[in-house]
Amino acid sequence: MTNISLETLKEWSKLGHRNSFGESIIHLAREREDVVVVNADITTTARLVNFKNEFPDRIFNVGIAEQNLIGFSAGLAREGLMPFAVTVAAFVPMRCAEQMRMMLGYMNLNGRVVGIESGCRFGPLGNTHFAMDDIAVTRTIPNFTVISPSDPHQIYKTVFAVAEHQGPVHIRLTGAPGFPLLYPDDFDFEIGKAIEYRPGKDVAIITTGSVLSEGIRAAEILEKKGISTRVIDMHTLKPLDLNMLDSVFAENSLVVTVEEHSIIGGLGSAVASYKAGFANSPKQVMCSLGDSFKKIGNYAFHMKNAGLVAEDIAEKVLQNVD
Amino acid sequence: MEKNLLVEEIKDKTERMRRDAIEMGFSAGSEGAHFGPALSCMDMVATLFFGVMNYDPDNPEMPERDRFVLSKGHACLAYYAALIEAGYIPREMIPQFKGNNSILCGHPSKNVQYGIEVSSGSLGNGFPVACGMAKAAKFKGEAHQVYCIVGDGECNEGIIWEAALNAAKNKLDNLIVLVDINNFQLSGTTSEVMPINLDALWRAAGWEVLHIEDGNNVEEVLQILNEVKESDIEKPHVILTKTVKGKGISYMENNLKFHATSINEEQYRQAIADLDKAEAERKEQ
Numbered sequence: 001m002t003n004i005s006l007e008t009l010k011e012w013s014k015l016g017h018r019n020s021f022g023e024s025i026i027h028l029a030r031e032r033e034d035v036v037v038v039n040a041d042i043t044t045t046a047r048l049v050n051f052k053n054e055f056p057d058r059i060f061n062v063g064i065a066e067q068n069l070i071g072f073s074a075g076l077a078r079e080g081l082m083p084f085a086v087t088v089a090a091f092v093p094m095r096c097a098e099q100m101r102m103m104l105g106y107m108n109l110n111g112r113v114v115g116i117e118s119g120c121r122f123g124p125l126g127n128t129h130f131a132m133d134d135i136a137v138t139r140t141i142p143n144f145t146v147i148s149p150s151d152p153h154q155i156y157k158t159v160f161a162v163a164e165h166q167g168p169v170h171i172r173l174t175g176a177p178g179f180p181l182l183y184p185d186d187f188d189f190e191i192g193k194a195i196e197y198r199p200g201k202d203v204a205i206i207t208t209g210s211v212l213s214e215g216i217r218a219a220e221i222l223e224k225k226g227i228s229t230r231v232i233d234m235h236t237l238k239p240l241d242l243n244m245l246d247s248v249f250a251e252n253s254l255v256v257t258v259e260e261h262s263i264i265g266g267l268g269s270a271v272a273s274y275k276a277g278f279a280n281s282p283k284q285v286m287c288s289l290g291d292s293f294k295k296i297g298n299y300a301f302h303m304k305n306a307g308l309v310a311e312d313i314a315e316k317v318l319q320n321v322d
Numbered sequence: 323m324e325k326n327l328l329v330e331e332i333k334d335k336t337e338r339m340r341r342d343a344i345e346m347g348f349s350a351g352s353e354g355a356h357f358g359p360a361l362s363c364m365d366m367v368a369t370l371f372f373g374v375m376n377y378d379p380d381n382p383e384m385p386e387r388d389r390f391v392l393s394k395g396h397a398c399l400a401y402y403a404a405l406i407e408a409g410y411i412p413r414e415m416i417p418q419f420k421g422n423n424s425i426l427c428g429h430p431s432k433n434v435q436y437g438i439e440v441s442s443g444s445l446g447n448g449f450p451v452a453c454g455m456a457k458a459a460k461f462k463g464e465a466h467q468v469y470c471i472v473g474d475g476e477c478n479e480g481i482i483w484e485a486a487l488n489a490a491k492n493k494l495d496n497l498i499v500l501v502d503i504n505n506f507q508l509s510g511t512t513s514e515v516m517p518i519n520l521d522a523l524w525r526a527a528g529w530e531v532l533h534i535e536d537g538n539n540v541e542e543v544l545q546i547l548n549e550v551k552e553s554d555i556e557k558p559h560v561i562l563t564k565t566v567k568g569k570g571i572s573y574m575e576n577n578l579k580f581h582a583t584s585i586n587e588e589q590y591r592q593a594i595a596d597l598d599k600a601e602a603e604r605k606e607q
C-alpha cells in the first residue's frame with residue numbers, strides 16, 4: 001500500500017466518497033490481480049469508469065439485478081477471486097440480504113459488498129433511496145465484518161485492510177462531496193480497532209462514518225463550555241472494539257453514540273447491548289435517524305431534522321451531563 | 323372528467339406536460355432531475371391519462387377508477403406533469419419539486435389525494451404491486467384496468483419475471499404493461515449493459531405481446547391501447563413501446579448525460595425554445 005498524497009486526499013474529499021472508493025480500488029487492483037469489481041448498472045454513478053478504463057477485463061456489470069450482484073460475486077469468491085460488489089446502499093444489503101446471508105455469510109466467502117450513498121444523503125430522492133437499516137442487516141449475519149469509514153483517507157485504508165481480511169465484509173459509505181478530510185496524515189488502521197480521535201475525561205462521543213466530523217465539532221463546542229469530550233471513531237461496527245468500550249465505560253461519565261442510521265440495530269444498539277452487561281456503566285444518549293420514514297429534503301435538512309449536526313449533538317450532551 | 327379526447331387535445335396536454343416537467347426539473351436547481359427517463363415515456367403517460375384511463379380527481383379513491391403504477395419511478399416528472407394536467411396536483415406546486423417537506427419527491431411517494439397510487443423508485447418493485455392490484459380487482463369482481471409502465475433496463479430485475487409468470491398464471495387480462503424501450507439504462511445502452519430479448523421473454527412468460535413502433539407518437543399509442551382494451555384474450559398484455567430517451571429536448575435526446583442531472587439557465591432556455599419550436603411546427607400542420 002503506497003501512501004496517498006495530501007493533495008490527492010484533498011481532491012477526494014472534495015469529490016466525495018464515491019470517487020474516494022473508485023480511486024482507492026484502482027490502487028488495490030494494481031497491487032492484487034485477484035481483485036475484481038462487480039456492479040449493478042452503476043458504473044458511472046459509482047465512479048468506476050476510471051477503473052473500467054484501466055482494467056476493462058476486471059469489471060463486470062450484471063445489470064439492474066442486485067440479488068444476482070451478490071450471487072455472481074459469491075461464485076467469483078468461491079473460486080478464489082476477490083470481488084468488490086458495488087451498488088447504491090439503499091439496495092445493498094436490503095435488496096439482496098438473503099443472498100448476502102447464505103452466499104457470503106454462510107459459506108464465509110471473501111466477498112466485499114460496498115454500499116454507496118448510505119444514510120439519507122440522497123435526500124430529495126426519497127425513502128426508496130435511503131439506507132437507514134444497512135448496519136442492522138449485516139451486523140446480524142454471522143461471519144460478516146461491517147465497516148463504515150469516516151473520511152477519504154480511511155476509505156483508502158479500509159479497501160486495503162479488507163483485501164487482507166478473511167471472510168465477507170460490508171463497507172458502508174456515507175457523506176456528501178466535500179466531506180471533510182479528517183486524517184490528513186498517515187495513520188494506523190486496523191479492522192475492529194476503534195480510533196481515539198481526541199481524548200476527553202467527561203463525555204465520550206462515539207461515531208461511525210462521515211458524521212465523525214460532526215462529533216469532532218460537537219466536542220469542540222463542549223470543550224469551550226468546560227466539558228472535556230473524548231471522540232471515538234468506531235469505523236468497524238462488527239466486530240466492535242470492546243476494549244475501547246471498556247475504557248469508555250470506565251473513564252467517561254456519559255456515552256453519546258452518533259450515527260446516520262436507524263436508532264434500531266446500528267451503532268447505538270450495538271454499544272447499548274454490550275453496555276447492558278455492566279452493573280455500573282455510564283448513561284447513553286443516542287443520536288440517530290430515529291425510526292421513521294422521512295419527508296423529503298436535501299441532505300442538510302435531514303441531518304438537521306435528525307439532530308445529527310454538531311450544535312444539536314452538543315445540546316443533547318448539555319441536557320444530559322450532571 | 324375529460325376522456326378519450328381527440329389526439330390533438332392529448333398532444334396539447336403532452337406539450338404542457340413537457341414544459342411542466344422542464345420547469346420542475348429546473349426548479350430543483352443543483353439537485354437536478356431524471357429528465358431523459360421522463361421525456362421518453364411522456365407521450366404514453368399522457369395518452370393513458372387523457373385518452374384511455376377513467377378517474378376523477380375530485381374522488382381520488384373512486385373504486386372504479388383505472389389504476390396507474392409507474393414502476394420506473396425515477397420518471398416521476400412525467401407522472402407529476404400528468405397529475406398536474408389532470409387536476410390532482412395544483413400547478414403552483416411546480417417549484418416544490420424535490421424541495422424540503424415537499425410531496426413532489428424525486429421518486430413517487432404514495433399519496434392518494436394527489437393521485438399517486440403507489441410508491442416506486444426501487445426498480446422492479448412497482449410491477450408486482452400492479453399485478454396484485456389487478457388480481458384484487460378480479461377477486462372483488464371489479465371491472466377497472468391496471469396500467470403499469472416498466473423500463474427496459476428495469477426488466478433486468480429478476481422480480482419482473484417472477485411477477486410476469488404469476489400474472490400469466492392468474493390470467494390477469496385486466497393488466498396492461500407498457501415497457502418503455504428507449505434503449506438506454508443508467509450506465510450504458512441496454513444492449514451493452516444486459517442484452518435481452520424482451521419479445522421472446524414476455525411471450526415465454528405467457529403474456530400477449532404487442533408492439534408500438536413510435537411510442538412518442540400519441541396517435542399510435544392511443545390506437546394500440548384502444549386495441550388492447552377491446553382484446554378478449556384472457557392473458558395479461560404487454561406493449562413493447564419504442565421511444566427516444568430525452569424525447570423533445572434536442573440536446574437530451576439519446577444522451578445518457580441527461581439520465582439524471584441538473585440543467586443550467588442556458589440549457590433551460592434551450593429546452594423551452596425546443597418546445598416552442600415543436601409546438602409552432604405542430605400548429606402549422
Ligand SMILES: Cc1ncc(C[n+]2csc(CCOP(=O)(O)OP(=O)(O)O)c2C)c(N)n1
Pocket residue numbers: 040041042064066088091095358359360362394396397443444445446472473474475476477502504506507508567581
Ligand atoms: C433496485 C434499483 N437499482 C438501481 C437503481 C438505480 N437506477 C435508477 S434509474 C436506473 C436505470 C433504469 O433504466 P430503465 O429501466 O431502462 O429506465 P430509463 O431510465 O432508461 O427510462 C437505475 C439503474 C434503482 N433506482 N433501483
